[in-house]
Amino acid sequence: MDQRDKPRFAADSMLGTLAKWLRVMGYDALYFQRGEDVELERIALREGRTLLTRDGEIVKRGTCPSILIRSDQLPQQLREVIAELRLKWESKVFTRCLVCNLPLVQTEKEKVKNRVPPYVYHTQKRFMICPGCRRIYWPGTHWQRMTERLREIVGGGL
Numbered sequence: 001m002d003q004r005d006k007p008r009f010a011a012d013s014m015l016g017t018l019a020k021w022l023r024v025m026g027y028d029a030l031y032f033q034r035g036e037d038v039e040l041e042r043i044a045l046r047e048g049r050t051l052l053t054r055d056g057e058i059v060k061r062g063t064c065p066s067i068l069i070r071s072d073q074l075p076q077q078l079r080e081v082i083a084e085l086r087l088k089w090e091s092k093v094f095t096r097c098l099v100c101n102l103p104l105v106q107t108e109k110e111k112v113k114n115r116v117p118p119y120v121y122h123t124q125k126r127f128m129i130c131p132g133c134r135r136i137y138w139p140g141t142h143w144q145r146m147t148e149r150l151r152e153i154v155g156g157g158l
């Protein structure tokens with residue numbers, strides 16, 4: 001995939017939930033719980049990330065690519081980012097760890113046998129694992145609920 005189709009993000013401390021939902025959509029989204037503005041700007045610039053911020057001063061300085069997030073509500077925040085960058089993300093939902101931001105890797109069903117509830121093991125075929133925290137993901141009801149929520153927020157396109 002062309003890199004331009006796959007922007008990477010760095011979210012400031014006000015935008016943790018937005019970062020998490022960008023990960024649900026499959027985007028690489030760092031989230032800074034703390035840190036000086038200049039440090040955020042430096043990391044964004046160095047790593048080619050678009051800084052998502054609620055601080056208009058940062059955007060005005062223009063030291064790195066940035067988007068001023070105007071809303072304090074998640075649905076509207078997501079729409080702002082999607083509209084600004086014309087994001088296409090249909091095929092990438094749940095390809096990234098929601099906690100570590102690392103790309104998930106497919107794992108064999110047998111390998112997760114003792115790590116997921118028996119019901120899940122018997123009803124799911126496809127499992128993915130995070131190479132960082134070893135969390136296991138599968139397209140179960142939680143996953144479906146989050147995809148539904150995304151569909152509600154973004155409207156169609158899934």
Ligand SMILES: [Zn+2]
Pocket residue numbers: 097098099100101102130131132133134135
């Ligand atoms: Zn992880």
